Amino acid sequence: xxxxxxxxxxxxxxxxxxxxxxxxxxxxxxxxxxxxxxxxxxxxxxxxxxxxxxxxxxxxxxxxxxxxxxxxxxxxxxxxxxxxxxxxxxxxxxxxxxxxxxxxxxxxxxxxxxxxxxxxxxxxxxxxxxxxxxxxxxxxxxxxxxxxxxxxxxxxxxxxxxxxxxxxxxxxxxxxxxxxxxxxxxxxxxxxxxxxxxxxxxxxxxxxxxxxxxxxxxxxxxxxxxxxxxxxxxxxxxxxxxxxxxxxxxxxxxxxxxxxxxxxxxxxxxxxxxxxxxxxxxxxxxxxx
Amino acid sequence: xxxxxxxxxxxxxxxxxxxxxxxxxxxxxxxxxxxxxxxxxxxxxxxxxxxxxxxxxxxxxxxxxxxxxxxxxxxxxxxxxxxxxxxxxxxxxxxxxxxxxxxxxxxxxxxxxxxxxxxxxxxxxxxxxxxxxxxxxxxxxxxxxxxxxxxxxxxxxxxxxxxxxxxxxxxxxxxxxxxxxxxxxxxxxxxxxxxxxxxxxxxxxxxxxxxxxxxxxxxxxxxxxxxxxxxxxxxxxxxxxxxxxxxxxxxxxxxxxxxxxxxxxxxxxxxxxxxxxxxxxxxxxxxxxxxxxxxxxxxxxxxxxxxxxxxxxxxxxxxxxxxxxxxxxxxxxxxxxxxxxxxxxxxxxxxxxxxxxxxxxxxxxxxxxxxxxxxxxxxxxxxxxxxxxxx
Numbered sequence: 001x002x003x004x005x006x007x008x009x010x011x012x013x014x015x016x017x018x019x020x021x022x023x024x025x026x027x028x029x030x031x032x033x034x035x036x037x038x039x040x041x042x043x044x045x046x047x048x049x050x051x052x053x054x055x056x057x058x059x060x061x062x063x064x065x066x067x068x069x070x071x072x073x074x075x076x077x078x079x080x081x082x083x084x085x086x087x088x089x090x091x092x093x094x095x096x097x098x099x100x101x102x103x104x105x106x107x108x109x110x111x112x113x114x115x116x117x118x119x120x121x122x123x124x125x126x127x128x129x130x131x132x133x134x135x136x137x138x139x140x141x142x143x144x145x146x147x148x149x150x151x152x153x154x155x156x157x158x159x160x161x162x163x164x165x166x167x168x169x170x171x172x173x174x175x176x177x178x179x180x181x182x183x184x185x186x187x188x189x190x191x192x193x194x195x196x197x198x199x200x201x202x203x204x205x206x207x208x209x210x211x212x213x214x215x216x217x218x219x220x221x222x223x224x225x226x227x228x229x230x231x232x233x234x235x236x237x238x239x240x241x242x243x244x245x246x247x248x249x250x251x252x253x254x255x256x257x258x259x260x261x262x263x264x265x266x267x268x269x270x271x272x273x274x275x276x277x278x279x280x281x282x283x284x285x286x287x288x289x
Numbered sequence: 290x291x292x293x294x295x296x297x298x299x300x301x302x303x304x305x306x307x308x309x310x311x312x313x314x315x316x317x318x319x320x321x322x323x324x325x326x327x328x329x330x331x332x333x334x335x336x337x338x339x340x341x342x343x344x345x346x347x348x349x350x351x352x353x354x355x356x357x358x359x360x361x362x363x364x365x366x367x368x369x370x371x372x373x374x375x376x377x378x379x380x381x382x383x384x385x386x387x388x389x390x391x392x393x394x395x396x397x398x399x400x401x402x403x404x405x406x407x408x409x410x411x412x413x414x415x416x417x418x419x420x421x422x423x424x425x426x427x428x429x430x431x432x433x434x435x436x437x438x439x440x441x442x443x444x445x446x447x448x449x450x451x452x453x454x455x456x457x458x459x460x461x462x463x464x465x466x467x468x469x470x471x472x473x474x475x476x477x478x479x480x481x482x483x484x485x486x487x488x489x490x491x492x493x494x495x496x497x498x499x500x501x502x503x504x505x506x507x508x509x510x511x512x513x514x515x516x517x518x519x520x521x522x523x524x525x526x527x528x529x530x531x532x533x534x535x536x537x538x539x540x541x542x543x544x545x546x547x548x549x550x551x552x553x554x555x556x557x558x559x560x561x562x563x564x565x566x567x568x569x570x571x572x573x574x575x576x577x578x579x580x581x582x583x584x585x586x587x588x589x590x591x592x593x594x595x596x597x598x599x600x601x602x603x604x605x606x607x608x609x610x611x612x613x614x615x616x617x618x619x620x621x622x623x624x625x626x627x628x629x630x631x632x633x634x635x636x637x638x639x640x641x642x643x644x645x646x647x648x649x650x651x652x653x654x655x656x657x658x659x660x661x662x663x664x665x666x667x668x669x670x671x672x673x674x675x676x677x678x679x680x
Contacts, residue, residue, distance in 0.1 A: 102439075102510070138641050277663040
């Protein structure tokens with residue numbers, strides 16, 4: 001079953017340019033049901049055998065699509081998400097990076113009381129091994145299983161998934177929630193979904209410096225989580241006041257350090273790996289009790 | 290993106306936020322001219338991208354023209370060290386000279402992005418002119434916090450509430466409400482990520498005014514704020530970081546010996562952490578991006594090589610959509626093009642086409658150290674950088 005991306009998920013692609021087409025093809029190859037593309041003004045054409053529509057609502061009505069992956073360039077990305085939320089899609093994955101924060105604040109406001117789960121922006125997407133993927137993640141490193149993975153980063157998610165796979169721990173769903181300050185789904189939101197998912201037995205949480213998302217996740221774990229959690233926090237060596245690539249990864253006013261986050265997670269009973277190379281073996285140790 | 294105080298005040302003035310009459314100068318003599326034209330007393334302020342300037346001796350109240358002239362001479366060209374500059378300090382190349390205000394009361398006003406609520410928040414306090422972090426930690430009851438609904442913007446009742454809580458009255462109250470509304474308009478129209486007035490003052494004449502101004506812009510909004518590019522002062526930035534930004538590389542200079550080249554910000558941070566755990570220090574943060582193109586790799590390499598502290602380079606690539614063989618070709622080509630690369634290079638390739646990539650590295654005839662796994666790579670690089678055997 002896993003979370004968010006499941007067997008019933010039918011995907012449309014907003015932004016079927018070069019990048020969108022490349023990834024749509026990869027998504028189809030691993031079995032994802034990609035059923036529609038959105039190209040305003042080009043309805044009736046098809047790309048890679050995928051029928052194109054003018055609007056999200058048209059695509060939904062004609063194909064039954066209930067999810068969207070967005071590759072639209074940053075100046076137009078917020079509009080694309082709003083359209084998807086308006087059409088009441090269940091799941092929207094926003095890959096685009098470089099979206100202005102004030103645009104995302106408006107998107108986040110529209111998400112409230114909507115029927116949509118938004119993943120991203122500035123994220124690698126989501127994969128449910130064996131079912132499909134909505135994103136740019138390399139399929140080969142994932143195997144089906146019962147460990148959920150939540151991470152702000154792209155390649156670090158791959159690193160951790162590969163470590164889990166190497167020690168024989170398969171994944172229920174892996175979510176890259178994105179590296180921006182304002183994102184659709186937080187660590188806490190994803191933890192709650194995994195906690196309620198009968199097919200997830202444990203969760204690997206990969207955080208990084210900046211903000212308080214990991215501290216909020218730690219509170220949730222302490223009060224509600226019934227499954228073991230392993231974690232790693234990137235950025236112990238990051239200097240204050242410098243943006244470490246991700247717009248969200250910045251230690252501001254002495255807050256958001258790796259040390260604070262690790263401490264909060266440990267206090268909530270999480271097995272925190274100090275080394276990013278030890279997440280796989282830490283998970284294995286927990287599973288073997 | 291950071292800008293100078295004088296630039297922030299120019300923007301404030303455009304949005305109707307009262308600021309002291311002033312002028313940015315790059316010549317010491319212009320301070321005297323300003324004093325003579327406008328009259329004193331004046332305040333001479335160092336313009337650098339860091340706070341804490343007053344404590345560091347970068348701000349001088351000058352009641353006479355002689356004092357102003359001396360202050361300008363002292364501050365211009367000084368290396369100002371504050372708690373935000375680091376021990377190396379920053380060279381002062383510009384001054385702001387302003388007419389001194391008659392201060393009745395000082396307070397704090399800031400607009401920030403609140404990540405927890407995903408809203409713009411107003412932070413205000415009756416405690417002005419001091420570090421707001423300190424006020425928040427020691428006397429949290431003195432912090433006023435209001436969140437703005439993005440659908441409707443800052444409502445007048447919210448601006449009034451803040452000003453009542455700041456204890457403003459009469460013309461200062463009216464001016465304060467207007468200042469808040471104008472500051473919010475500036476924040477949203479200019480895509481700011483932070484706007485801080487510390488101190489905001491009420492003058493003895495009853496006017497609410499921004500005595501200081503700090504504004505940061507959202508780098509992601511550059512496409513619709515093209516005029517912000519003119520406000521950038523690259524002399525305030527690290528030269529290698531400026532060079533890297535020309536090639537869209539995410540590079541931050543640090544103090545260690547291991548030069549890092551990694552794809553992805555999270556993995557790049559994790560690589561730095563692991564190097565430290567292995568007993569060395571990273572020389573930089575460098576994310577070559579998801580595509581890790583041959584050109585990007587070559588430019589990244591040149592930047593790493595121009596950092597004389599680098600004693601070893603660690604290339605850590607996790608191939609996803611980008612193929613490791615393509616990256617390997619880029620690395621080999623870059624080193625051949627640059628020539629004379631004398632520092633040892635540790636390469637770790639994982640993920641898509643990693644095997645093919647390693648073959649290219651091994652058959653290149655160049656002297657690479659290949660690593661098996663993340664931990665091995667970091668250990669080898671740390672050992673080589675520190676001159677330890679066994680690598």
